[in-house]
Amino acid sequence: MIKLFTIGFTDKSAEKFFSLLKNAGVKRIIDIRLNNRSQLAGWAKGSDLPFFVKEIGNIGYEHNIDFAPTKDLLSRYRDKTTSWQEYEIEFLRLLNSRNVAQRTDIEQLHEACLLCSEHLPDQCHRRLMAEYFQAVNRDVEIIHLI
Numbered sequence: 001m002i003k004l005f006t007i008g009f010t011d012k013s014a015e016k017f018f019s020l021l022k023n024a025g026v027k028r029i030i031d032i033r034l035n036n037r038s039q040l041a042g043w044a045k046g047s048d049l050p051f052f053v054k055e056i057g058n059i060g061y062e063h064n065i066d067f068a069p070t071k072d073l074l075s076r077y078r079d080k081t082t083s084w085q086e087y088e089i090e091f092l093r094l095l096n097s098r099n100v101a102q103r104t105d106i107e108q109l110h111e112a113c114l115l116c117s118e119h120l121p122d123q124c125h126r127r128l129m130a131e132y133f134q135a136v137n138r139d140v141e142i143i144h145l146i
Contacts (some may be wrong), residue, residue, distance in 0.1 A: 005113035006126040007145040009044045018056045020145040027111040028060040032067035084123050106137045
């Protein structure tokens with residue numbers, strides 16, 4: 001099985017966030033935020049997070065905007081001009097137009113963790129991304145770290 005984790009950093013202390021990653025055995029974070037310079041948690045900024053995950057848990061880091069929504073789609077969802085159901089459809093269409101399934105070695109996602117800001121995965125693109133990979137490869141086991 002390919003263990004694919006997801007995590008959001010909002011509503012988590014740094015201690016809880018890094019403990020969840022270490023205890024789960026995460027080897028690499030894939031930051032799928034469009035903008036990884038978030039001010040929601042200072043330690044989660046893209047310029048600092050690679051240092052922290054390496055030092056605290058010997059975890060690798062990459063920022064992959066091919067796994068992120070477009071600015072337009074994200075804005076329309078946040079402004080409530082696009083419903084969550086519409087967002088899901090558009091996001092999956094976007095992944096297909098970017099040929100994400102063909103361009104990603106899904107087996108290399110083993111023990112990786114998709115990172116976004118949303119606390120829960122229910123209405124977050126990290127869940128959609130994980131389920132997208134699972135639809136391509138049934139050996140993907142999704143584990144949401146909450």
